[in-house]
Every structure is written in structure tokens, then in C-alpha cells.
Amino acid sequence: MRYSKYFIPTLKEEPKEAEAISHNLMLRSGLIRRFTSGVYSYLPLGWRVLNKIENIIRAEMNKAGALEVLLPALHPSEIWEKSGRNKTLKEVLFSFKSQRGKNFVLGPTHEEVITDLVANNVKSYKQLPLILYQIQTKFRDEPRPRSGVLRSIEFIMKDAYSFDKDKKALEKSYNKMYDAYCSIFRRCGLEYKIVQADPGAMGGDVSHEFMVFSNTGEDKVVICDNCGYAASLEVAECVKSEDRKPRTNPAGATGQAEDPEKKSEISNEADRKQKDLKEIDTPGKSSVKEVSGFLKVEPEDLVKTIIYNIDNNEKVAVLIRGDCNISEVKLKKALRCNELLLADDEQIQKVTKGPVGFSGPVGLKNIKIVADYSLSDIKNFVTGANKKDKHFINVNIDRDFKVDKYCDIREINSNDVCPKCKSKIKIKNAIEIGHIFKLGTKYSNSFKANFLDKDMKQKPVIMGCYGIGVSRIIAAAIETNHDENGIIWPVNIAPFSVIILPLTGTDNHVKKVSEEIYNLFIDKKIEVLIDDRDERAGVKFNDADLLGIPYRVIVGEKSLSENKVELQNRKTKDSKFLPIEKIVEEVFDMIENR
């Protein structure tokens, strides 16, 4: 391809709309342009990268035995009502009424569509296993699109669905996809980590996320360098009270944890003494920060009481230490409920008979009280008194109120230890580039996707689903492969493998030789871009750095006088001077043997 005939609108200056590095570089190197918030156009160069990635995905999917299809993006609302996800995904569903009054949604994912297809066309165990996939545009009305293509409301996704006759077979399909995903991301040149994850609204009970570490990533991942444990923040298990700083009593303790053994002795002793429950004034102080500041105690001396609304409008009071956060994912699992919503102000007042902001467990009636494990052994803590501007101090479980159930419901934090090996954990930001789920029968049940098994019995197909954010791979690749001058593409997903920079000036010979080399690359089927623009060397070098094409052939008068041209590696910046007739071969070898 000739630069002069191509469309690569590079930007010299930083686009102010882009904060994230990948977003910035994608705009500057002319890969994408924003159309409206969360919606992007792919320009020729970006489109090439997208195609490279899609082809890798296709190759690996096909190799794993998956079959490519193309499903509609426009769905009648009924199928979403059928699965019930018109409710669970309400927030992100683009839904609208057509001119003729028919209700539609734009597909955010395709479990419904594919299950409907399979329900109508797969009737026998002989047709299983079956894995179908597509690469297609998805629409999700995200509350806040950000960071360019990392979170957009229209984006390209590869989604695959497996259908099996039983759990054992699902296991097989799942592993096939798991392995295919590993190959795909490896071939895309990404360093990824597989973590345990929450299936969320997708359903099912097992899921793994494929993550690429990057500060720009919106997801948090817990990792243990010692044993390799990795989980998304929201599902990571907490070790019972390992991290808790030993405390004496709420008032006055400033507890710097020095010697853990000594401390725990003190705390054990202190814990035996329960002080008298006392109601005190906390005028206008309701948040943990305000109350702990006012009473001069630490946040961990407080217990927050949070009222949730679960299935069938049942209310639950959830207790958590003041310095911790509830993981709603873990809570949902612990309560075994489908719906979990924070109670609104009115409901809180009804349940606690007190104002919002001063809720506490003492005196609560007709409500289940669930507490995090971290509360199982603390004494003399502070809670709301269910009265305006009042808190209790020296509250103690069993004496002052009863806990119906203890469970692990708090979000892990950086003071915690690894649930597997008890080493220090790390919490890192990451970009989710893939997510795979064992769905089970959630959708086959709603869509009656049954088959006749060998034993003459009708059975629901067992499903799995597997997603890759194709556009996200680009962003993740750039986030992890760039320098101050621009992108450094992994060879397999680079828009071109090699760029030729003829430093022409007035020299026609340079031009002629460059053209010869260009044609040699084309003959060898190596994707080549020649910068045939009438620009000075500096401009060409800088644009080449920005575009990040892995190999660069520089044709200049100086080296040409020795019958040589320069071959430079974008990543290592290593340069070597080679005879013209060797150059194509050399690049070919590097691409093939990388």
C-alpha cells in the first residue's frame, strides 16, 4: 500500500478528549475517530488491525470445531421477556418501538437468539456437541462510555455458544474454548491472566475472565504472586479475620499493628470484657467517616447496617465492619437470591423504624440479619441506634442482638491475605478481554431447547457461552505495547508488517530502489506500506514511530552508496544495514520465526 494513496490522518497534537494512552494513540495514529460518545468509526488502518484480530479468532475457533454464523442484531422484545433479561439487563438495553408499534431491542449479547435457533433446529443427541460463534456488533447502553473503544456503547464482539448433551460434554466444550482463547490471546501478542469471575447477569455458576493488566483497565483483579491465585475483586474469598487489626476497645484505640502476636493477646483479653451498651448523641453524623471522626474511634470499630431488598420483596439487614465494603456478588451468592437491591429510603425507615443513616441491628424485628465473618469475634463496637442523631457504643453480638447467619460477604482489600496460601495479595487494574461461562440450562429451559437423548428421554441442552471483546483487544494491545513515540504493534495484529521509508530528497535512485523493494515485498506477500509522500525524513520517521509498524526499511542515499539499506525494529530500535537483495528475505524470516 502507498501512503500517499491511503487514508491515515495522524494527529501531531494530543487530542484533548483522550485520557487513556490507547485512546490517545488510536486517535493520533488515525485508527479511529469518535462519531458520538461511545461510538467510533474505524479508519482504514484500524480496520486492518480489526481484521487481523478477527482472522486469528476465526482460525482458532474453526480449529476448535466451532462454526461461524451471523445472527441478527435487531431482536423482537419478546425473546428478552422470555428469558427475563429485559429486567436484569434493563439498564443497558437499547429498546425502542418501530414505526408500526413493534417493540425491538438492539442485541447486547445473543444467548436468547442462539438458544431460540437451537431450540427449533436441534432435536437429537446426534447433533451434539455443537459450538456456534459469530463476530458481530453489540449494543449496550452503558451509563458512562469511556476510554475510547475500551468501553463503548457500540462495539465488536466475538461470541460463541456451546450446546452439549450433559455436564461432562460441556466440560469438554468449555475446555476447548478455554484453550482456544489462550491461543488467540497469545497470537495477538497479549500477556493475559485467567481469573475466577462472577457470571453475573449471564447466569451459570462457573466463569473465567481473561485479563490484561493495565492501569487503564476498569476491572480489579486479586492476584497472589506466591501461589498464582487469581480472582476478580468482587468474587475473591476473604480469609476469616486474618487481616483484622487487634483492637482493645473503640474509644481511644489508635491501633498500629506492630507485633501481631502480642496484639492478639491484648485483644483476646480485652474482648472478654463486654462493656455496657450505651446510646450516645452523634448530631448530624451518619457516615462511617463522620461517626468515627466524631467519636475518635477507627472505622473498623464501627459496624455498618445495610438493608437489602431480595427476592419476593424480602428484606435483609447486612452487617459489615466500617472499614470494609460489601461485595454484592458474594452477598448474592451467600443469600442464594436472584435479585439484590439496596433498599430505598422509604423501605429503610419502615424496616428500622428510624431515619436513614442511623440504622443498626439492635432492636430490629422481623428481618433476617446477616453478618460478615469479620464480625464474628469483635466486641464493643459502634452501630446506629435507629434514631435520629443517635448511635450505640459497646454493642455486642448475642447480648444485644442475634445474627442469623455469618458468611463471607466483604470485598477483599489490599490488607488481606491470599485465601489459598495466606501470602500477601496484590490488587491490580486490568482490562477484561474475554469471559467464558458455563451456563447450564438457564436459557435452554426458558426457550425449551430440548433434545431426544439416546435413552429416548427429552433433555435440555447444556450450554456454555464465550465472549471476546474484539475492539478491546486493540486497546489492550496498545496499552501494553507502546512507548513515548507511539504504538509498537505485536507482529500478528500490526496493520502492516513492514514500512518502507524512502528518504528521497532529490535523489531519484532512492525512489527507484524503494519501489523495487516494495515490489519484492508484495511478491513475497508481505504486507507492506511505502511512505511515498513528499515529506522530509523527520516527518516520515515520526509518523512511522506513531503508527508502530514492527519493521522499517529505510532507504537513504548514504547507505545506498554502499549498496545497502537499513532495517530497523520498532520495538528494540535495533538497526542493521543489509544488501538490497537480502532485505526481503530477512524480514520474511523475522515475521515467520518471531
Add this chain to the structure above:
RNA sequence: CGGGGUGUAGCGCAGCUUGGCUUAGCGCGCAGCGUUCGGGACGCUGAGGCCGCCGGUUCAAAUCCGGCCACCCCGACCA
């Protein structure tokens, strides 16, 4: 949805406080001519603007007031 910020040429910005010295400017980019040519050259000439939109105040609005819209960032949310 809450908080913060921005909107002036393709991109980056100044001008706005104190309305008129602006025929709306600067840098980059873009077009033409000439010189230059291994890390973002230089000279000359030139094209390009509903100053986000609507309304108000005023003799006069990019500038003051009101409303709206769009975009970005933080939070909430998130498959």
C-alpha cells in the same frame, strides 16, 4: 443519576473578568510557488469560522443574563 470541567477553522489554544480598538486572532495542519532534504525545514501567497444552539439585555454581544445541547473526567453502575 450526583460532582467537576470544556465548547472559538481539521487539531491544539488565546480573546470573555472590564461589551465597541476584531473586518474574530495565534500555532500546527491544508492549497499554490520557490528554496531545502537521515529525526516534525524556511520564505511568500492563499483557502478555511452560524465564536455549540435558542432566547434575553444593550445603540452595540464570542464577551453580560437565562434556558437547552454536546463532549470529557471522577463517582454510582457494568456482562
